[in-house]
Amino acid sequence: MPYMQMTEEQFKVPVLKNVIYALRLVWQMDKRLLIGYLLQEGLYAVFSRYLQNILFLKILLDVITGSGDFRTYVGELAAFALLALVVKVAQWEGMRMEKCATKRVLKLLNDRIFEKALSVDVACYENPEFYDKYQRATMVTTNSFFDLICFDFSAFVADVVALVCVMATVAAVHPLYLLFLVPVFFVFAVEVYKSKCVYRRDMSMTANKRMQAYVQRTVYLREYAKDMRTSNIFAVMVRRMEAATKANVRILRDYGVRLFLYSVVSSLLGELLPVLGTYAFACHSFVQGSGLTVSGFSVVASGINAVRESTLDTTECFDEMTLMALYFQNLREFLDYQPQVVSGPLPVPPLETLEFCHVDFTYPGTDRQVLHDVNFTLRQGETLAVVGINGAGKSTLVKLLLRFYDPTVGQILYNGKPLPEYDLEQLRAAFGTVFQDYKNFALSVNENVIGHACTPAEKALAEQALRHSGVWDKIASLPRGADTVLTREFDEAGTGLSGGENQKVSTARLFARDFQIAVLDEPSSALDPVAVYKMYENLLQVTENKTVIFISHRLSSAVLSDRILVLADGRVQESGSHRQLMERNGLYADMFRLQASGYKQEGGAAGAQA
Template sequence: MARQSRTQGGHPEPTPPLGFRERLGAMANVPQFLAAIWRTSRTLTVLDLGLRLVRALLPVATLFVGKLIIDEVTRLIRGGALSGGVLDYEHLWWLLGIEFALAVGADLLGRVVSLVDSLLSELYANRTSIELMQHAASLDLEDFEDADLQDRLDRARRQVAGRSGMLSQLFGQAQDIVTMASFAIGLAVYTPWLILLLLVALVPAFLGEIHFNARSYAVNYEWTPERRELDYLRMVGASANTAKEVKSFGLNPFLIERFATLSRAMYAANRRIAVGRASWGGLFTTVGTLGYYGAYALIAWRTVHGEFSIGDLTFLSASFRRLRTLLDGLLSGFSQLAGQALYLEDLFSFFRIQPEILSPKDARPFPVPVREGFRFVDVGFRYPGAERWAVRHLDFTLRAGEVLALVGENGAGKTTIVKLLSRLYDPDEGQILLDGHPLAEYDLEELRAHIGVIFQDFVRYYLQAGENIAVGRIDARDDKIRIEDAAARSMADEVIGKLPKGYDQMLGKFFKGGVDLSGGEWQKIAIARAYMRAAPLLILDEPTAALDARSEYGVFQRFKDLSAGKTAVIISHRFSTVRMADRILVLGNGHVVEVGSHEELVAAGGQYAELFELQAAGYR
């Protein structure tokens, strides 16, 4: 049935969460993100966390050893001044050696952690990209023709790479929490009230960061269609595929102006947020600095009055400064993490979209051979969001072993019938039977594997010539004999024979060394894919539009000869080709208007005869 973009359970796409509670609620995505990291590599994840735990304790240990060194130096100075004797430096050297070892260890650990982070991030990005491609492949064709879903897919793609850095940030914050806890314990032993002062100074900055991160996400969310348009304009304005027409029509000024207008609007929206963040951030930072120096002054005052040693002063002031920096970073990082979690929703919500066209349990195997054929029983279908029916009340049979041609003006429903036969869509009304059983009862993958279909808008793959043919049956891509046979059947062998590297030649100008083909040559390559499939049902949906009349006639004559004993569907505007079919189905406004052979339809003097006469008159 036609429907809107939907997630699992049929819920529509959520609006971007902007409330404080909703922003914090987005943190529920973090466990799912961590689970994905764990699945990526358990070994690297455990190693990363273990190294970070050790690294988290090094700062407070280094600072405490520094306090001991200062106290030892102070003791030595006082001892020497009082006694005038020889000083014992052994304890001081040991402390200096320990601090040196801690400094070297911290540096080495930092490098190893960065290495593990980068490896784990890359593995995560690669794995998630594969999962994204796999999930996209499972979705219905209807989903890819939905602009809203295209926006969601675009956001999901961006988050695959964009959220890789979140791993380092998330693990870094966990490390900082451990470091903070150790510093807090040290401060609590001396002056627990400093921690309270610290929190009062930093909470406003934390709330400000959360606010501006949410606003930034809202702009990114709302401007997704415009950002996709910018990507499209950037591609059209500087692409080998569009260069000829863009230059011929003088479109560059128009495309550049449109890009400039959109990009200026996006810049203005982002600038407002950036200016607000910088202004309020400066104010909040000043408040935090005042809090730090107020605490520093109090520690210095108590040291002067003998409550703390010089080493204690150094340890406490440095601990407070480090704790302030860590807490500031943690609160800021948490607000950023909440923002990152909003973006994670873009990725995970895409994974929650579920296809509706699926194989049923205990699915029927595809019948080999097909005995009765395909029967459309009062079939009706309209595309999502469309008021007009693409086809309705269709009743006809595609008999096993016959070649059926579909004829009609543009929009008559010819390609829709092909999509319904391939079960790229399911009917909204009626049903399609295969050998007397509903098409929906058959295994979906097996059904499509037994149908060889080439559409008018076939894909030009920037792969080797042999691989371009092999995509028709990709699991047989190493079968050179099969590839060459398919090329000979479609007359693509003549095209490939002229290429410098033959079947190993890279096609298209996208990659270095590639050779581009003419439209007709590309079409012969595409038709070879249908023969490569060797399916019992072959469908050619106007894939020869770029061929001249003689070449098209030759292709279809060979197609008719080579498809003997197979069921086939041909769509073409050329009646010299259509007349080779066993039967012709004439469509008009989504309905079957006439059915019969070429001779029968011409003799009937109906719509087919009229279209035939119009085309024939053009050749006189």
């Protein structure tokens, strides 16, 4: 499996701009997080590395060597002890602020990401590049990058302040010492290139990591367990996992040498040259007797050690900030993404007509036209069945009705006005939809049907809906009834349902809603023909005087419909009632007779076995 190749544009991201964006984002959510870290790191760097390790040591050595006054030293010691107490209390307060703010920022940031994920176009989830960007955006919260960038920024500022203070003190001893600290400033340039190299490596590994996560996820999920054990698919998945792992190993190997060289150069410039040069010059000055005192030498020695530590911490923080900034680039692009399917200003009135006018549609990123010149009108109270073989374009009609996508060509009119003119949330609320790829969640049956924690009245509504969908007897037999959680993933008292029972629970959502148009996209794929017919009968009773659209390759629903559209190759091939289409003896009649003969054969076989 080849690993993902990244374009140069994906690496040319403005580091400083993204650092500012990240800090501003955190500041808007809770400024205490940044203030808390500034208090902790700023006071630690200045007090520990400068006041305590250099100035106080110099004063002590002046007293020991006789060049300082002891009474003055005692006064300075008392002031130093008082300052140490104030610094410690301030650090404790900073720690308290940071701990409280971290939880709040995490919640608010997750809320923003989830809200944006809910608002982006459905097409984005079918785009691997966008999905990878979304995954990297969530790493800001899952890996606490927002917290880390605040820490690194605070530590960076604190270390720079301490570094300036130390350098000023060392320069007071002899200005030539500053010359040996010049290489330190080149470290930052090296770390920028190193961070971008790390980012390139991580970006290149994203697709392979997604494959690894997919394989790991499917191995543990219940719905894949039977297929894994009854086919060779497990071996295929293992090979995919091994290929993804090997691809990432190659990536790590390809980038390993470069990252090692960056680290060597950084250590050479930030540690070896400054420390060796300064110590050599200090020893030379001390031996030559050029006026360098013991306390002065201690200032130089301690100062160089402080410079080394500050440089290491500063470059590490700068390195991490640069890397975090690159991930915040993904978060910024994700949060700034503007959906292509936008809401209109008009409220959604009661349905009178729904009309497809010369609608063509091609999925983004493909060349195949899924729908071509689709035309039909549906009036309030009508029941329409859309039938056809798999891949005919039936489910795409649902996506266009709900504005998951907009037509490539043509318009869909609601009461004579294009769908984009209406409020998007109200428009989707007007449809009661059961999807082909239905999903139930690890929540109680009641919550799966109603969509939230239920009041007693809503539980009664859920029971009625479950009765209509034909699964209430099964749900009522459970120890906790409709309060039973589906799946045992989070609740040992939970339960697992069969495919047909799960589909009936999903269908019950439709019966529990107030809607204007019912849309059932293959709602009976896991049901037997008798259950299908009963479900459709119940639906027609509940939706009396409402508009219903059945989408199925099974034709039992078509018999109960006012009108039938037959789709083939994305076109409406036939249109009419069941009786009209059977008399026409075209595509629909052929499909209907073929399915009917299959049911008769099944019934005959069952009778023979009996």
